[in-house]
Amino acid sequence: MISQEIPYSSHIIVMPHLRVQNANAISSPLTHGFPSITAFMGLMWALERRANAAGINVLFNGVGVICHNYQEQVTQSGFTQTFNLTRNPVDKSGQTAPIVEEGRIHLDISVLFAVEAPDWSDDEKQETDIAALHAIMQGMRLAGGSFLAPLAGQAAQSAPWCIAYESPEVEPEYFKNARYRVLPGFALVERSALITQKLAEIQKQNPEATALDAWLSLVRVNWHYNAAQDTWQHDRTNGWVVPIPVGYGALGAVCPPGTVAGVRDATVPFQVVESLFSLGEWVSPLRLKNAQDVLWYPSSKPENGVYRCHNSYRAL
Template identity: 30%
Template sequence: MKTYIVLPDVQIHNANAMSSTYTIGFPAMTAWLGAVHALQRNLSVWDPIFSDITFSKTAVVCHSCNLQVQKGYRNAIIGTANPLKKKGGAYERPPFIAEARVHVTVTLVIETSRVLPEYKERCEHAITMLLPTMKIASGDILKAGKAEIVYIDEEKDYGYKPLIAKMMPGYVLIERRDILEQEAAGSEDGLDTLLKFLRIHCHADSSSESDRTDWTYERAIPGWIIPISVGFKAISPLMQVSHQRDMTKPHRFAENIVTLGEFKMPYQFDDIDDMMWHYEYDEEQGLYICRNQKLQ
């Protein structure tokens, strides 16, 4: 028997779309797992009876994604104007840094433990009340459905089908690190390999019988493949630096890790574990990452 918490139709306004230093689009996986971890901590404070609750894995199901850009030959970020600032006897607009924002609606499915059936309604009520007070990926939660706790018996014939039905219609984001690992056997640069699978080839076919031009589009592999940020790699040892946020903890400089991801419909999964993301730490390589695929 496994226990899952379903947070349906969470509408997030102005989420951070800059998932890494060079990718803009769907928020980074670190933002989703970070929000779930924050929810776990808030829940333990809200009701001490849930002080030992754990949220171990998370699946993200996207229902809509509206990137705030002006579309054209080249996309441009839609910026927001800061309030006027008085300088001398006149008012002028202060400078600002363009921020990539996205409006998204998602369903979060969280694998949990230590939620007894007699506390089911109590836990659902606490999460439903807590969620609107939080931020996800720096965005404001405008609306969210009632949290629901689902108990799944894996030995039954229908298995995870009741849980998968709650995710429809939507697209589950999974990791496709395996694609890059297969190509990385050669000497090709990692970024070039990533761009190879994101590139779209356009072909124009002009027919002599009419003036119409037919376009065909091809990609290296089928599927809805996107770049996703899945964590950080350390580029410095653990140390203390001036003006760090928490002086009681060691500090470490790090850079983003970007890999390939894929959006797939929930009905294409036979096992719910294939959708779930979890934290992973590799001390030897200095990796702080979110994993979806099992290690080979």
């Protein structure tokens, strides 16, 4: 668990019931089923840059996501599922192009942004800016997916709104009433503390067990036979716990701009990284005590080669 001071944000913007088509369902080399939280962090930073370019004076501090519905594009027959893939057009030589596995998912989500907006003491300015932010975001991409217009009759349900409060002390009360507006749905939070607990449990029987052993044990369903009751039982007692990528770890030193061929942007430094994994849990918004429970914040430490997102949710 990474502890870091959470920046104070006077406003929480809620973009409710966003419809996303064909987002990337493969969130890392080991996981699939929902876009990585880093994709939402990238959306936040891209939206901030576009907002500032459009003259909207806002600073984005954190992002959260609540999923209302999803439809992963996979086969529905049998125990083993496979992605629905597309056949690409033939290449310039007339040969059949190879199939590159792409996982796609359709989403109905609400996205929350923690922002600091010094100009929003004026309610009219706040309303105008939030509407502009919503319009800007409709032309962007989320994990490669496209935002779709609301369905007929759902425009009011999809209109953005804001939670504003004067100080951190009163924020939980404001957020408590706002939780009902994002039901039904499930919020993605971090539960990395479960790894420490599971590791201590496993090491009682295997002192050489590592955090990886604990993580693998938690992301699967472990069945065992109870001879006393003559039944098979599983150890899934921690809720809807899932493996998630939470950032990237460096595999080497930072390379100066222009020294690596084939990079996307040769004007910025380059570093080879790999995915960092943790545990997440999908929880009901009613279990969130305040906005910090659902919001994810960047906690990059370039000097250590760690580029990570963190969330401060604590189970009741």
